[in-house]
Amino acid sequence: MSLGVIAAIAYGLLAIIGGIVGYTKAKSQISLLAGCGTGILLILGGILQIQGLTWGLIFSIVMSVFLIITFISRLLKTRKFMPSGLMIIAGFIAVAMMGYQLQILL
Structure with missing residues (x-):
């Protein structure tokens, strides 16, 4: 399994877990749907x-960048590091790993 695959699946799992935690803590159905939806797309x-596609x-890179932008916006509104800051940092790491893998493939 390549570095890009691991990054996409790990970030997808983190998004799903974050959506579930957001739902259990704040009863936010939007967090659950958005987290699980984007997580499943990243895993896909x-x-x-x-x-080999x-x-x-x-x-996966496009989905990750979308999540990074979304969480930057959320961090600026709430000024709370968790969960936005964590997802931003994890997103940048995932995009870097997937970008490196894409560079190798092209």
């Missing part, structure tokens, strides 16, 4: 990479 991108990697 990782699975597509395993199958390079566009799965590009899709």
Whole structure:
């Protein structure tokens, strides 16, 4: 399994876990749906990479950048590090790892 696959799946799992935690703590159905939805899409991108489809990697990068932008906006509004700051840092790490993998493939 490549570095890009691991990054996409790990970030997807983190998004799902974050959505579930957001739902249990704040009863936020939006957190649950958004976290699980984006998490599943990131994991799907990782699975597509395993199958040799390079566009799965590009899709995962786009989803990760979308999440980073979303969480930056949320961090600026709430001024609370958790969970936004964690997801931003994890997102940058995931994008860096997937970008490195994409560079190798191209």
